Amino acid sequence: MVARTGIELDGVQARTGGRSARVREAVLSAVRQELMEDGYAGLSHIAVGRRAGVDPATVYRRWPSRSRLAVDAIIELAENAVPLPDTGQLESDLMALHKSVSALLADERTLRLFQAFSAASIEQDPDVSEALRAFWRRRISAATVVFDRAADRGEIERPRRPGELIEQLVAPIYFRALVTRAPLDRHLTNHSVARVRSLVPM
């Protein structure tokens, strides 16, 4: 796995395959393990450094706070775990996207990561908040490519506010996983996709 987030909170750009990228990968992977086992409350630079085989001073230097560690680790996961589908049809693209996000959040360990993400995001660190917002803006905007492709194929008219349709599609998954604990099942996928599909002008 290659560092792909493009968000380097300390301003150092990781080079694919370089030592810096290897350290980054080892650290962020260790952060995810720690968060899955102990949650955000238990996260520490020392434990992360020990698990990653990286000098804690290096961890502190590149990620000066726990919230930066958590946010970077989870951004990388979200980017890699939810690929953008290209099935040749809007409905199956929306279905694939919904299923990927559902699968990600159905895993209790991953869910802990997102709760850490949420806890980190409200700490008073403007850099972290802005990195988080920028990540999601970029991520949601990237997913709207499914509407662009469908419009290019003549399947639909290009919708206004396509990003809000992506939110409408995936928000109920997060709502159920993080709040109501209702099931993430194929009914939710089928009905959500049908509703969002019906919101797009033909």
Next chain:
Amino acid sequence: MVARTGIELDGVQARTGGRSARVREAVLSAVRQELMEDGYAGLSHIAVGRRAGVDPATVYRRWPSRSRLAVDAIIELAENAVPLPDTGQLESDLMALHKSVSALLADERTLRLFQAFSAASIEQDPDVSEALRAFWRRRISAATVVFDRAADRGEIERPRRPGELIEQLVAPIYFRALVTRAPLDRHLTNHSVARVRSLVPM
């Protein structure tokens, strides 16, 4: 304020105005204060008892775990802070509902409560998980009264799966507040209401 949740995890039914109800109110209010100040990680029966002026042994007896304390405190808040609207028109009912939930989650202190709620919900306590699920099923089901009333007025046809429409309406608020940190503004309210309204058969 009267205990209204109907969920008494220890099986004791609070009597309005009785000592039991007063203890319950003092304790749950103290839990909310503690959660807002220190989050879930800092919640303790002793601190809650001290703040509420209640013997910690009583707090332990009625709420044997931190997660039960947190869940009961937040259920009570959610019930009281989001009244079910009855404006005489579906669109303005949906608007009022969306605005109440947005206002609740726009407050950073309340947001901490919901993060605690989320953290509590994944702990391995089946009673808590079930109380939480039951609360949300009941709460979402109660909100579908806005569709029933609109159908009774002849404004719309009664929709299938009205609970999922309520989820479609409010889930993006939780998604933004807990995950993406995008703004909870009037654009979100207006567009979300318009989309959900358009999903209801006329």
